[in-house]
Amino acid sequence: DIVMTQSPSSLAMSVGQKVTMTCNSSQSLLNTSNQKNFLAWCQQKPGQSPKLLVYFASTRESGVPDRFIGSGSGTDFTLTISSVQAEDLADYFCQQHYSTPFTFGSGTKLEIK
Amino acid sequence: DVQLQESGPGLVKPSQSLSLTCSVTGYSITSGYYWNWIRQFPGNKLEWMGYISYDGTNNYNPSLKNRISITRDTSKNQFFLKLNSVTTEDTATYYCARGWLLSYWGQGTLVTVSA
Numbered sequence: 001d002i003v004m005t006q007s008p009s010s011l012a013m014s015v016g017q018k019v020t021m022t023c024n025s026s027q028s029l030l031n032t033s034n035q036k037n038f039l040a041w042c043q044q045k046p047g048q049s050p051k052l053l054v055y056f057a058s059t060r061e062s063g064v065p066d067r068f069i070g071s072g073s074g075t076d077f078t079l080t081i082s083s084v085q086a087e088d089l090a091d092y093f094c095q096q097h098y099s100t101p102f103t104f105g106s107g108t109k110l111e112i113k
Numbered sequence: 114d115v116q117l118q119e120s121g122p123g124l125v126k127p128s129q130s131l132s133l134t135c136s137v138t139g140y141s142i143t144s145g146y147y148w149n150w151i152r153q154f155p156g157n158k159l160e161w162m163g164y165i166s167y168d169g170t171n172n173y174n175p176s177l178k179n180r181i182s183i184t185r186d187t188s189k190n191q192f193f194l195k196l197n198s199v200t201t202e203d204t205a206t207y208y209c210a211r212g213w214l215l216s217y218w219g220q221g222t223l224v225t226v227s228a
Contacts, residue, residue: 040214049208049218050159061216093159097213101174102149104159 002026002096006105014113019081021108023094028074029057031098038098041070041079044107045090053092054079086112115139117209117219125203125226131196135209135219136189143167143187146212150183150194152205153221160205165192199226 003026013019029038037057042050052061054070057077069080081088089112094105121133135148142148147164154160163173165183173181177196185192196203204226211217 042215044157049221050215051218052214052216055214055216091157095159095215097215100161100172101176102161102213104161107157107159 001101002029002099002103004094004096004103004105006092006094006108008108009106010109010111012111012113013084015086016083019084019088019110021079021092021110023072023077023079023105025075025077025096025098029077029096029098030074037073037077038096039070039072039077040095040097041068042093042095043088043090044093050093055097081110084110084112088112115211115217117211117217119207119209119219119222121207121222121224123223123225125199125224126228127200127226128198131194131199131203131207131224131226133194133207133209133222133224134191135193136191137211138190140211141187142185142190142192147172148183148185148192149210149212149215151208151210151215151218153208154205162194162196201226 005024039057041054044050058070067082071078091107093107116138118136125131145167149164150162180197182195206221206223208221209219
C-alpha cells in the first residue's frame with residue numbers, strides 16, 4: 001500500500017495569514033502516460049463529510065476558492081491557503097488515487113486564532 | 114445534482130454482519146464511475162474499503178480480507194456494503210462516495226459495534 005504522511009498534524013493561524021501543509025507519499029504518484037500526479041486534497045469541516053478541493057495535485061474542483069493552491073509532484077505535495085478565512089476551519093486530508101487500495105493521509109487540523 | 118445517502122442500522126453486535134445502503138440520485142450508477150465505500154474511525158483516520166464499478170466489477174481493500182462485499186441494485190440506483198464478522202474495531206462513520214476522485218460524498222452514517 002502507498003503510505004501517505006501529512007504534516008503538521010495541526011496548526012493555528014490568524015485570518016489573513018498564509019497556511020502551508022504538506023503531504024508525502026511512499027512512492028511516486030506521477031502517471032507517466034499523462035504526466036499527472038494522482039493526488040487529491042479534501043476538506044472536512046466539523047460535523048460534515050469530506051469535500052474534494054484539489055485533484056491531480058493542482059487542479060481546483062469547481063467552486064473552490066482560488067486561495068486554495070495545490071502544488072508538487074512525484075512524492076512531495078503541498079496545499080497552500082493564500083489568505084486563510086474563518087470558514088477554512090477544518091481538517092485537511094490528502095489522498096492518493098494512483099493505485100488501489102486508495103489511501104489517505106492522517107490529516108492536518110486547521111484552527112483559526 | 115448528484116446526491117448520495119447512506120442508510121442502515123446504527124448498532125451491530127460483535128460477530129454479526131454490518132449492512133448499509135447507498136441511495137444515489139441525479140446520476141445512474143451504471144452510466145460511469147466507481148462507487149465507493151469509505152469509513153472514518155474515531156480519531157478521524159480514513160480508510161477506503163472498496164468500490165463497485167459502473168460495469169459491476171469490484172475492487173476491495175485487502176485489509177478487509179474476505180469480510181467485505183459490495184453489490185448493487187441497478188433498478189433502484191443503489192449500492193450496498195456488507196461487512197461480515199464485525200468487531201468493535203469496525204466502529205466508524207461509513208460514507209459512500211462517487212468516483213476515484215471521491216468528488217461526491219454522502220453525509221455518512223455512524224455504525225457502532227457493541228454487545
